Amino acid sequence: MSEEQLHRIAENDVFKLTPEGLQALREEVLKRELPLWFQIDDLIEDRNHFIQLVHRTAENLRDLPCPICGSEEYKLNYVTITTIIGKVFTTKITNQPILGCYNCVYNIKQEAEDTNSIYGWWSIEGLIETPKALKANDNAMKLMAIDEPTEELLNYAYILIMREREEEQRLDALTITIEKELQ
Numbered sequence: 001m002s003e004e005q006l007h008r009i010a011e012n013d014v015f016k017l018t019p020e021g022l023q024a025l026r027e028e029v030l031k032r033e034l035p036l037w038f039q040i041d042d043l044i045e046d047r048n049h050f051i052q053l054v055h056r057t058a059e060n061l062r063d064l065p066c067p068i069c070g071s072e073e074y075k076l077n078y079v080t081i082t083t084i085i086g087k088v089f090t091t092k093i094t095n096q097p098i099l100g101c102y103n104c105v106y107n108i109k110q111e112a113e114d115t116n117s118i119y120g121w122w123s124i125e126g127l128i129e130t131p132k133a134l135k136a137n138d139n140a141m142k143l144m145a146i147d148e149p150t151e152e153l154l155n156y157a158y159i160l161i162m163r164e165r166e167e168e169q170r171l172d173a174l175t176i177t178i179e180k181e182l183q
């Protein structure tokens with residue numbers, strides 16, 4: 001791996017690395033004595049803080065009332081339910097991401113299952129994709145039954161945090177522009 005690539009990973013992709021990947025990156029940077037070496041531990045610490053923030057945000061999202069039915073009975077989670085409608089030569093595949101409570105996701109999943117069982121099979125692609133969708137939807141329900149944030153929820157939390165940061169940066173830039181204009 002080139003020095004440039006290592007730099008790019010350390011600066012942009014450090015959040016995506018597994019602890020093992022991170023360790024490998026750290027060792028590589030230190031071994032090669034790259035200019036990055038003096039900040040690699042800070043980067044790792046930032047990353048760990050950021051991951052904690054993502055988990056905290058995901059947990060906060062789970063405690064909200066369900067955006068679909070308003071119930072507070074269940075903790076929320078985030079999954080994707082797939083619906084397939086085959087029509088001879090065309091196949092309509094809909095992946096519906098849902099943030100919701102167990103009951104709401106269950107109802108949507110049941111509806112999708114009814115549609116998939118009846119209409120999924122009527123195209124060649126549908127013949128291949130329908131069993132996959134039935135399995136994926138069952139899997140989504142299994143994830144809903146587990147009391148921890150799904151990968152999709154963590155991803156959603158990550159996107160929310162990044163959006164908020166971008167918004168803050170945008171506002172900061174705007175403030176600077178306005179201040180300059182007022183001077």
Ligand SMILES: [Zn+2]
Pocket residue numbers: 066067068069070071100101102103104105
């Ligand atoms: Zn609900």
